[in-house]
Amino acid sequence: MGESWFRREFLTGRRLAFNVIFYGLHFFFFGYGWHSQAINTKLAALNALTWSVWTSRGAGLVLAFDGGLILLPMLRNILRVIRPKLQWAFPADENIWFHRQVAYSMAFWAMVHTTAHYVNFFNVERTQVRPEIALDIHYTQAGGITGHFMLLMMVLMYGTAHNKIRQQCFEAFWYTHHLAFFFMIGLYSHATGCFVRDTPEPTYTFTFPFYSTSGCLGYESWRFIIWPGILYFGERMYREYRARRATRLSKVLVHPSGAMELRIVKPSFKYVAGQWLFVQVPDISGFQWHPFTITSAPEDPYVSVHIRQVGDWTQALGDRLGVGPSVVANMTQAAMKGTEKDEKTGMTRGDFVEIDSNNVTLPAIRIDGPYGAPAEDVFSAEVAVLIGAGIGVTPFASILKHIWYRQKRGNLGTLRRVEFFWVCRDAPSFGWFQTLLQEVEAAQADPNFLRINIYLTQKIGEDMLWNIAVNDAGADYDPLTLLRTRTMFGRPDWMTIYGQMKQAVETGQYIPGSKSQLKTKVATYFCGPTPLAKAIREATEHHTSASVNFTFAKVCCYID
Amino acid sequence: MGNLVWHELARLVSITASICEYCFSTSIVASNTVAIRCSVGRFLGALFPQVLLDFVGGIVRNPGGIQPAPGVAVFITLIVKAPIIQILVMILGLTMIALEFSLPQVKGLAIYRSFVVRIVLLFFQAFLCILFYQGTNACLYSLIALGCYTRAQMLGEKMEVAKENRGKGGRA
Numbered sequence: 199m200g201e202s203w204f205r206r207e208f209l210t211g212r213r214l215a216f217n218v219i220f221y222g223l224h225f226f227f228f229g230y231g232w233h234s235q236a237i238n239t240k241l242a243a244l245n246a247l248t249w250s251v252w253t254s255r256g257a258g259l260v261l262a263f264d265g266g267l268i269l270l271p272m273l274r275n276i277l278r279v280i281r282p283k284l285q286w287a288f289p290a291d292e293n294i295w296f297h298r299q300v301a302y303s304m305a306f307w308a309m310v311h312t313t314a315h316y317v318n319f320f321n322v323e324r325t326q327v328r329p330e331i332a333l334d335i336h337y338t339q340a341g342g343i344t345g346h347f348m349l350l351m352m353v354l355m356y357g358t359a360h361n362k363i364r365q366q367c368f369e370a371f372w373y374t375h376h377l378a379f380f381f382m383i384g385l386y387s388h389a390t391g392c393f394v395r396d397t398p399e400p401t402y403t404f405t406f407p408f409y410s411t412s413g414c415l416g417y418e419s420w421r422f423i424i425w426p427g428i429l430y431f432g433e434r435m436y437r438e439y440r441a442r443r444a445t446r447l448s449k450v451l452v453h454p455s456g457a458m459e460l461r462i463v464k465p466s467f468k469y470v471a472g473q474w475l476f477v478q479v480p481d482i483s484g485f486q487w488h489p490f491t492i493t494s495a496p497e498d499p500y501v502s503v504h505i506r507q508v509g510d511w512t513q514a515l516g517d518r519l520g521v522g523p524s525v526v527a528n529m530t531q532a533a534m535k536g537t538e539k540d541e542k543t544g545m546t547r548g549d550f551v552e553i554d555s556n557n558v559t560l561p562a563i564r565i566d567g568p569y570g571a572p573a574e575d576v577f578s579a580e581v582a583v584l585i586g587a588g589i590g591v592t593p594f595a596s597i598l599k600h601i602w603y604r605q606k607r608g609n610l611g612t613l614r615r616v617e618f619f620w621v622c623r624d625a626p627s628f629g630w631f632q633t634l635l636q637e638v639e640a641a642q643a644d645p646n647f648l649r650i651n652i653y654l655t656q657k658i659g660e661d662m663l664w665n666i667a668v669n670d671a672g673a674d675y676d677p678l679t680l681l682r683t684r685t686m687f688g689r690p691d692w693m694t695i696y697g698q699m700k701q702a703v704e705t706g707q708y709i710p711g712s713k714s715q716l717k718t719k720v721a722t723y724f725c726g727p728t729p730l731a732k733a734i735r736e737a738t739e740h741h742t743s744a745s746v747n748f749t750f751a752k753v754c755c756y757i758d
Numbered sequence: 759m760g761n762l763v764w765h766e767l768a769r770l771v772s773i774t775a776s777i778c779e780y781c782f783s784t785s786i787v788a789s790n791t792v793a794i795r796c797s798v799g800r801f802l803g804a805l806f807p808q809v810l811l812d813f814v815g816g817i818v819r820n821p822g823g824i825q826p827a828p829g830v831a832v833f834i835t836l837i838v839k840a841p842i843i844q845i846l847v848m849i850l851g852l853t854m855i856a857l858e859f860s861l862p863q864v865k866g867l868a869i870y871r872s873f874v875v876r877i878v879l880l881f882f883q884a885f886l887c888i889l890f891y892q893g894t895n896a897c898l899y900s901l902i903a904l905g906c907y908t909r910a911q912m913l914g915e916k917m918e919v920a921k922e923n924r925g926k927g928g929r930a
Contacts, residue, residue, distance in 0.1 A: 313781075316782075316891075320891065332891065336894075346894075346895065349895060350895070350898065350899075353771060353774050353899055354771075354902075356770075356774075357767055357770040357771050357774070358767065360766075362763075362766055363762070363763075363766060363767050366761055366763050367761055367762035367763075370762045370767070510761075
């Protein structure tokens with residue numbers, strides 16, 4: 199473990215700054231809410247209820263603040279535009295993380311607010327400061343009803359959003375989370391019951407907002423926090439409009455490894471390498487949008503995604519295209535048998551089969567996007583380290599292709615070298631990616647520009663061991679990947695890898711012509727599981743020095 | 759994707775419900791016992807026990823709130839005069855939390871993997887919670903958790919055996 203969880207999560211670097219500002223603001227609003235209630239002479243009657251009313255008002259203001267924040271990280275399109283400009287201020291990739299922090303805070307303050315109100319209403323009934331009983335306030339007035347409904351929706355939304363549940367059943371999470379629409383309406387209308395007032399009876403009016411603003415003395419916070427809600431609603435409408443623009447599935451290629459490659463033509467769709475999109479196939483489900491990494495480069499005339507048939511939606515898609523799981527399984531088996539170059543058909547392991555569109559009509563398709571971190575700043579670093587783990591290699595298909603296109607045009611920016619790492623458990627199942635790597639590798643004129651490092655972490659059986667031993671010696675191509683690059687076995691040791699890289703850069707061996715007094719930027723892009731990300735991040739932080747600046751970024755944040 | 763494990767969702771909702779009702783029932787019991795004059799006591803004291811059903815035929819007095827009808831006198835005895843129901847709920851809540859957050863001792867028991875035990879406990883929890891003023895939400899959440907566990911039971915889901923018990927066969 200080393201450092202404690204608390205220290206890592208709360209007390210280091212940017213996290214510390216974030217926590218001071220974030221929780222500082224929360225306590226400020228709590229204090230302000232409390233204070234402004236306590237000193238308000240108009241609300242003297244309510245203040246007779248003392249602490250509970252001050253607590254509920256303070257927590258209420260904090261909740262309004264959280265309610266205004268909760269949708270901000272979900273404004274995906276706006277974030278995509280402002281992200282490059284604000285990269286220095288906050289890691290905009292971590293929008294889901296921020297969404298979660300706001301949600302945790304919301305849960306806590308909701309607890310405080312609700313408890314305080316249980317006390318309030320009880321005491322309102324007991325002292326009869328207003329002629330009503332507690333249950334009336336709870337279940338017949340706007341504040342009580344919306345409050346209880348919001349609590350129930352929170353239980354359902356938080357429950358289904360739990361990591362475990364979301365991974366088991368994304369649909370349960372996705373559909374349940376749309377309760378947020380009603381949640382936000384509840385939030386904006388929570389104060390319309392005019393609970394905070396200077397008279398025993400509420401003063402309603404017949405014009406918007408349907409209560410008198412002179413008699414109802416709430417914070418009117420909805421005036422401020424409704425804007426993210428409106429923006430978000432507008433964004434969802436815009437996404438719907440954009441998704442409906444002309445889109446055509448032009449080709450489906452099936453790779454023997456089981457991956458289907460969908461080539462989609464959508465002229466209005468503009469993206470950069472490393473981004474991702476949502477795909478919807480109305481024939482399968484009219485509601486479900488599934489995220490996939492874009493595997494084509496912006497220079498390609500189509501948008502492609504590679505889909506493996508692992509879940510029920512992807513399998514349904516395979517069935518719809520006439521290449522259901524059973525068909526693909528046969529193809530995969532044939533490919534795994536080790537028929538590297540089949541003499542009869544002339545096919546290599548990486549070859550694909552195009553679906554004959556005479557037999558199957560290609561379904562209508564809709565795409566929404568692009569989203570996510572553009573890896574465009576690859577070209578502002580001297581060295582780019584691209585690390586993909588398992589299926590996390592997909593964004594790098596696009597990035598590598600893009601680099602390859604720019605290399606052909608001689609437009610590489612400051613980029614001098616690319617280190618590509620692929621850590622995977624079983625190489626044969628990613629056949630389609632080998633084809634791409636083969637192309638890119640074969641196109642390299644400068645042997646030092648792109649280095650491919652493939653690590654196979656799988657435990658190797660005896661048969662395979664002999665196979666490798668016999669085939670590897672003296673062969674031009676690696677027996678597993680059919681690349682010139684040799685496959686390495688076991689897990690990579692990131693500390694050593696970065697240590698050597700740093701040493702090589704500092705001594706000037708790594709990049710020809712670079713002077714050590716100039717600071718070299720080595721940008722790492724990673725896609726894969728979190729524990730690995732942590733190990734790599736630690737290695738980059740550990741080796742950053744006066745002359746070499748290692749940066750770290752995750753390029754596929756939609757996975758978690 | 760697409761395969762919701764109902765008992766895991768149920769567990770989360772059930773934890774929410776149990777903590778919710780445990781906190782409320784504890785604070786009520788505490789407010790009955792803690793010296794009302796100390797400052798903490800005064801805050802908690804405001805959470806005086808109240809019967810949910812007391813509005814049935816009760817009259818509102820100013821000040822004093824609802825004066826329950828004689829028909830619900832039995833609840834007054836059990837909730838207001840002596841916090842019997844709250845104490846029961848407290849015990850139930852603690853049991854649920856021990857079961858769901860799985861204390862190491864509980865993990866070794868066979869009932870840890872039984873949904874039926876949970877369904878029964880949640881039913882009692884929901885029933886007792888609804889009897890007093892602060893328990894409505896906890897009751898509702900308990901019922902939702904109960905529904906999810908029932909679904910899990912119907913689908914024949916199995917609780918994963920705790921790590922320490924693996925390989926013990928039917929003994930744990």
